[in-house]
Amino acid sequence: MGDDVSGRAAGPGVDVFGSNLSVAELRRRTGDLSAVAGIRQVVLDNGVERGVRAIDLRTSAGLELEVLVDRAFDLGSMRFRGAPIGWRSGNGFRHPGLHEHNDEGGLSWLRALDGLLVSGGLDHTLFGGEVDATRYNYPPKQTVTHGLHGRLTAIPARLLEAREVEREGRVVLRVVGEVIQATAFGEHLRLTRTIELDFDGREVRFDDVVDNLGFDPTPHMFLYHINVGWPFLDEGARFVAPITKHLWQSDSVAEQGTSYRVMPAPIDGFVEQVTEHELVVGDDGRHRVALITAGGERGIELSWEAAGMPHFFEWQNLRSGQYGIGLEPSTHHVSGDAASRQDGTALFLGHGESRSYSTTIRVLDGVAETSAVEAAIRAIGDQPD
Template sequence: MSARDWYGDAVQQSTSHLRRRTGDLAAFAEIREVVRSNGQERGVRSLQIRNADGLEIEVLTDRAFDIGDVRYRGVPVSWRSGNGYRHPSLHEVESEDGLAWLRTLDGFLVSGGLDHALFGGEYDATHYHYPPKQTVRHGLHGRLSSLPARLLSVDEEWQENGGVLRVRGEVVQATSFGEHLRLRRTIEVDVFGSGFRIDDEVENLGFERTPHMFLYHINVGWPVVDEGSEFHGAIQRHVWKSDSVDEQGAPHDRLIAPERHFVEQVWEHELSAGQDGRHRVALLRSDGNFGVEIDWDASAMPHFFEWQNLREGQYGVGLEPSTHHVSGEAAAREDGSMIWLEHGESRTYRTSITLLDGPEATAAARSRVQSISRKEATA
């Protein structure tokens, strides 16, 4: 039963209706500031956002303003790896041959960037004009997720018809004689609704020409991820797939049950954009009762990966919009597709996530994706 079923139609029309029935609108929707106090998460600040329709998301202030837990009407949506939301002081971004990023991988959104994403390596750094620094070494998906954010604002904008819960933060990734990039992130949740929006701006504050790569590792877990769950996207072609796909044979569009020792499978799908210029994908339970839909600006993040981690105890799927191909930084530098930001230049990214509750909602999402595929087929 939805919140509106309990509150009545008037709740959609008038905030004054609610004010007459409570002494504090936080009874229905609020943003709560929390600091964890135990274990590896001790000291991690977060913002818990809860709206009147039962949507709850957690913004991890000290984890690059990424998103941890997501629930809708009590149903968990985000994937949990077991790592926990470790305090950034515990991260060792250059250890384990560049794979230490995997110790930060937990929750709904883990961002990759800002000057590097995808697999690591050693790259030319002469563009920084510092003779002792001829090269720079990057680990998997860069340094961003291990950086704490600065909280800029918390706003609960109650309007006569609904309103918006909004938080803003910024993360600066900088080093002397190297990159000086700033991410400003705004996350909005409508007081009533089943979705939220992420608006990002990345700006080069430095005076040296700087590479920029950006990726959203959006991680979904059980019960959305389950045997028979379906992936939907307007796929033109499969650009790339990991060797494990041929070895294991799990399909990209229908999930298998958790499997012992499953090796992650990664696909790069070339997607068609809708008439609105946005890519759109959906992950739906086979029974049609629940799902997640994601849409984003196709020109800003033209590439997309599907990460299948269907191992027992790690069971989840990553839906990953990206600025660059899976081939990574070396290939992007060689073929000219690397994004370079001069001083003061910036790029913006706008993404929407909608949680789909019930057969009507999942059917509508499936139809939206299929309409893009049909348009492409007749073009």
């Protein structure tokens, strides 16, 4: 039985443990679809995670995903047939009440960095600093100070929907949440995030809409820190992308000389390496990259609409005990907030204006599938050595 591009069985109905059944046929065999796949709401209840609401989604293909409602509706753990995919830093999914936005010179965001997806924004991403705030017409607030990747990470979401949806004879697991980032005399931005998994699928689709509920033109910056850990990241794993050139690299790239293409085993004391790649856009208007294990047994493909997030960073944190790689679509160049205001590339949303983002994370299973994805990316463009 062949798979389509979503990683689910081709044809009508749902694929359940080797059998293709209509939804009606499946319901004849179980009184509760959650026996096979479904959605469960939980509350984490120990340590720094205590009190964090989460949603567990599970497909019949063996994909498990954790949505962290109280962590900006970001994605925590993800596993495929028991193998972890989302990177774990050791921080845990800290309760937002523990977040320290301005501590450690604005780098305290690093204490909240954990899991498959940590979103940056909504009015600031990249390194922190002080920027003009006179547009808000509040004399005591002439500037605003930002920490690394902004305030979004520590804002709880409002859960709007969590249910199974039937579409044309198929079942989709769907959750929707909204996050409001607001202050008096400042920004009033809303993120509405819709996450969907096919009942029998191996991909995560999330669509985001950011709109301005306020009446002042408001800066908007947005970034996805999509983090993959062992065993999808391991010695010999290949980063595959259609790259024309490197727009920027951290000093550590030249100092350490670690390849951005082929990953080493964990290294004691490794200094993070960051590269901004200029990617070629596919004919479908999407950027597409992949991380594939040395033997091609498994991998992850990431694709997103290039118009919304034209920039992309590769974050290599190959340090022992924190071994991970970050794939980071971004609205802005790595030079950040102040530079974008100076060169005219800054984004501002007026009242009622919005921007939309569409992203897919797909689990690749087997050499045939990873080879096909690598060939498809190579058809878009090659990459430098």
